[in-house]
Amino acid sequence: MNNRLTTTLNIYKAAALLLFLLLSFQAFAQEPQINAKIDSSSIKIGEQIIFSIEVETDSTNLVVFPEGQTFDPMEMVESLGSDTTTVEGRFRLLKKYSLTQFDSGAYTIPQQKIIIQNREYLTDSFRVEVADVKVDTTRQKMYPIKPAVDVPKPFSIPNWVWWLLAILALIGLAFYFFKRRKKRKEAEPELPPYEQAMFELKQLDNSSLLQDREIKEYYSQLTFIVRKYLDRKIYDRALESTTSDLIAYLELKKQAGELSLKDKSIDNLQQLLRRADLAKFANSRPDVITAKSDRTKVEHLIKDIRQVVPEPTEEELMQDENYRREILLKRRKRRIIAVIGGILILGIIVVAILVNTKGFGFVKDSVFGNETKELLEGDWIKSEYGTPTVTITTPEVLMRHDVKRGDELQEMLLGSETFDSGTLEGNLYILLITGPVNPQGDFDLEKAVDGIYENLESQGARNIIMKEEEFSTINNAKGIKVFGTFDLENPITGGPIKKEYAILNFGENSGFQQVMVVFDEDDEYAEEILQRVENSIELRNQSN
Incomplete structure (x- = not known):
């Protein structure tokens, strides 16, 4: 009995242990598995490594990976996206x-x-x-920087075409409004008020508005004629006044004794204006007989007003004439201002087109002038200077001038001659030095070149940047070209003046020759002058 009980208990314990192991394994299987790695732990500067994150989890779980520059001090170049696969019901x-x-x-x-x-x-x-990239300059030959390659631009409509179309559209609109205004003036002859009203009534009689039953338009023109006459003779706001306001003004004038118009005439005018308002705004259609009667009343009203309103005196006519002259002068001034404004606008548009197509520098140089551009486009002078002779072509003749040289260079030469044009602070400065070498001295072209920095510094140059390369003239004379930039103090403002320079040094014909060109930085015309001066230098053998 006891053995059987013990066996049963052991079976229950084994089952419980198995159940516990199964539940633990299931919980472990449901826990997300994360693994990260890199494809390389050693790279060179600028190379890239791949950082991978692998996550295995239940398909219902939401996973958020890191984004942005969270890898600092490493820099993330690109987030390559994520791949998803299914393994035994898990993602x-x-x-x-x-x-x-x-x-x-x-x-x-x-x-x-x-x-x-x-x-x-x-x-x-x-x-x-991260390791440096080693460069062995003793084995690896250095090459000059390749020049820029011009890539043809795709076809596109130039901007100046759109500007031209805009100008033509403006000109077309201006011409249209001018012609329209001119036709309007021709259609409205300048007649006295009474004659103008009678002329317009006759035009209305000759129209076919009544025959076509266009009553609304007929009353519009009829009321406009009488309102315009009143506007010119009695009330200068008759055209824009309402019917009640206009009638009230006439009655007020009559009560004040300034207008001896009959009450019947005012009543006829009031009935006419109200009937016209109903025809225009309430779609009322008076019959043709009523319309003709109203036309007759308008004519009688105009004649009555002509009788009761005295003709202007000679003084009033003179004042009116002066007023017309003032109006004419104002109109002329407006026309002149409009023409000047149009010319200015057209000029601004033309300048804008030139700036957009040619650049601001082209417009500035063309309008205000440019000294170096004028030198470049002027007559150049080819001449021989000093001994040993240096033949050179320059925008202006070089004048003999004394320039202090370094002691070391003076010891290497028996003497020197100096020629220049312009000033170091100006837009362009050209200096030429030539002289025979002292046979007892130890002349070395490299030593002469080394003294350039001190020489520039002694003339006030600061922040000097120097580069050096070999140079050959058109007759194959070998030399050393020193070039770069420096700053000069502006004598007026005290600020820096950015300068570019090129100094050509030769040791030909038992002598020393030096040509220096200094100009403002980023002056494209001066750069052309430098190229032309460099290409013109000739050092001829004295025996030849």
Whole structure:
């Protein structure tokens, strides 16, 4: 009995243990699995490594990978996206990042945070070695920088075409409004008020408005005629006044004794205006007989007003004439201002087109002038200078001038002659020095070139940048070209003047020759002058 009970208990214990193991395994299987790695732990400057994060989790879980520059001090070049695969009912997500670094040294990629169902997980950190790129200049030949290659631009409509179309459209609109205004003036002859009213009534009689039953238009023109006459003779706001306002004004004038118009005439005018308002705004259609009667009343009203309103005196006529002259002068001034404004606008448009197509520098140089451009486009002078002879072509003749040289250079020469044009602070300065070498001295062209820095500094140059290269003239004389930039103090403002310079040094014909050209920085015309001067230098053998 006891053995059977013991066996039963052992069976229950084994079953419980098995159940516990199954539940633990299931919980472990449901826990997300995260693995991170890099494809290389050692790179050169600028190379890239791939940082991979692999996550295995349940298909229902939301996974958020790190974004942005979270890999500092490494720089993320690109986030490569993620791949998803299914393994035994679970999702496996693989996310990759491209990282790099442009400074040598040892760097540690920090732990990256991954969020799965609002729970945070961290990856391992990684150490990366970034090595310098070694360049052996003794074995690797250095080549000059290749010149820029012009790439043909795709076809596009130039901007000046749109500007031209805009100008033509403006000119067309101006011409249209001018012609329209001119026709309007021709259609409205300048007649006295009474004659103008009678002329317009006759035109209305000759129209076919009544025959075509266009009553609304007929009353519009009829009321306009009488309102215009009143506007010119009695009330200068008759055209824009309402019917009640106009009648009230006439009655007020009559009560004040300033207008001896009959009450019947005012009543007829009031009935006419109200009937016209109904025809225009209430779609009322008076019959043709009523319309003709109203036309007759208008004519009688105009004649009555002509009788009661006295003709202007000679003084009033003179005042009116002066007023007309003033109006005419104002109109002329407006026309002149309009013409000047049009010319200015056209000029601004033309300048804008030139700036857009040719550039601001072209417009500035063409309008205000440019000294170096004038020198470049002027008559150049070819001449021989000093001994040993230097033949050179320059925009202006070089004048003999005394320039102090360094003691070391003076010891290497028996003497020297100096010629120049312009000033060091000006837009363009050209200096030529030539002289025979002292046979007892130790002349070295490299030593002469080394003294250029001190010489420039002694003339006030600061922040001197010097470059050096070999140079050959058109007759194959070999020399050394020193070029670069420096700053000069502006004698007026005290600020810096940015200068470019090129100094050509030769040791030909038992002598020393030096040509220096100094000009303002970024002056394209001066750069052309330099090229032309360099290409013109000739050092001829004295025996020849």
